[in-house]
Amino acid sequence: MPDIDQVLAEIGQAETLDAVEVLRVQLLGKQGSISGLLKTLGKMTPEERTLEGPKIHALREGVTEALASRKATLESAALEARLAAETIDLTLPAPDAPRGSVHPIAQVMDELAEVFADLGFAVATGPEIEDDWHNFTALNMPESHPARAMHDTFYFPDRNEAGREMLLRTHTSPVQIRAMIAQGAPLRIIAPGRVYRSDSDATHTPMFHQIEGLVIDKGIHLGHLKWTLETFLKAFFERDDVVLRLRPSYFPFTEPSVEVDVGYTLINGKRVIGGSGDAAGGGWMEVLGSGMVNRKVIAAGGLDPDEWQGFAFGTGVDRLAMLKYGMDDLRAFFDGDARWLSHYGFAALDVPTLSGGVGTPA
Numbered sequence: 001m002p003d004i005d006q007v008l009a010e011i012g013q014a015e016t017l018d019a020v021e022v023l024r025v026q027l028l029g030k031q032g033s034i035s036g037l038l039k040t041l042g043k044m045t046p047e048e049r050t051l052e053g054p055k056i057h058a059l060r061e062g063v064t065e066a067l068a069s070r071k072a073t074l075e076s077a078a079l080e081a082r083l084a085a086e087t088i089d090l091t092l093p094a095p096d097a098p099r100g101s102v103h104p105i106a107q108v109m110d111e112l113a114e115v116f117a118d119l120g121f122a123v124a125t126g127p128e129i130e131d132d133w134h135n136f137t138a139l140n141m142p143e144s145h146p147a148r149a150m151h152d153t154f155y156f157p158d159r160n161e162a163g164r165e166m167l168l169r170t171h172t173s174p175v176q177i178r179a180m181i182a183q184g185a186p187l188r189i190i191a192p193g194r195v196y197r198s199d200s201d202a203t204h205t206p207m208f209h210q211i212e213g214l215v216i217d218k219g220i221h222l223g224h225l226k227w228t229l230e231t232f233l234k235a236f237f238e239r240d241d242v243v244l245r246l247r248p249s250y251f252p253f254t255e256p257s258v259e260v261d262v263g264y265t266l267i268n269g270k271r272v273i274g275g276s277g278d279a280a281g282g283g284w285m286e287v288l289g290s291g292m293v294n295r296k297v298i299a300a301g302g303l304d305p306d307e308w309q310g311f312a313f314g315t316g317v318d319r320l321a322m323l324k325y326g327m328d329d330l331r332a333f334f335d336g337d338a339r340w341l342s343h344y345g346f347a348a349l350d351v352p353t354l355s356g357g358v359g360t361p362a
């Protein structure tokens, strides 16, 4: 029988958790010395067992307790040492969290939706994969129309169930045809979105963004068109001195058709919108196409052109963004270069609002 005081002293002097574990195995493990003593109890006479049993059990309990206590002491000492060694400097600046930005096109689309919402226009959307009836025929562009040519439009190899040719929409006008058919008149909508043309050079990308607007009501005339576009351009460019010049033009879907220019002045070599384009150092820049909706298009939308009239307009979102925010290369819009985005992008929480309101007198 080992000397209990000596065993307890040995446990108390164990320097590491590993050393405690070695002692535990030596004393209480399967082949351990105390386990061996317990086995001898079975071979003793009852008298011997009455005498030796309590001693052996007391030894086992004392050792078990001592091992647990030494283990706890060593563990808490290790924790104390770690806490003393490790420090956190709460005054250090936090590392910068990488933050994305809103693409100028998304920002400008939001701004346009905001301006037109104030004028009572809802946002309409539709499929980017269209059939040739919604994209061309309904817009008074017959089979022979040059814009339908293979080299301008991306066609799919197969027709749809109705036997119509399928293509990537070349403008957002089909959205407005669908809205006329689905919602009827009166109607006030804008249709922003991606459009596709087989075109690629310094000023054209095969995918670009357009916004069109459509108003259908009774007694709508060119005066409504002019006021709406002037109010829109003043709000969008955030200037009260925007001057419009309307020029006669031609689109198959409008009659009459009107091209809209805005006056600008050159400041440090950059075009700044505002004032008459006829002023010294100024010029006119085309920003919109528009017109009174062709009677055939009203009829294609399922409405009676003798009862309903309307005006429509269209413009490129990418170009509006370049004009308002001063980028000079269209292709950089779609390169996905994070450096360009961190320069020209907008903070996600910088939500466009019309602080001045639309249509407030200058």
Ligand code: 2NL
Pocket: 173, 174, 176, 177, 210, 212, 214, 251, 253, 254, 288, 289, 290, 291, 293, 294, 297, 312, 313, 314, 315, 316
């Ligand atoms: C431009 C010119 C324009 C329209 C788009 C339109 C739509 C319907 C009916 C009539 Cl449903 N017109 N859209 C009208 C005139 C011009 O866009 O230069 N776009 C980039």
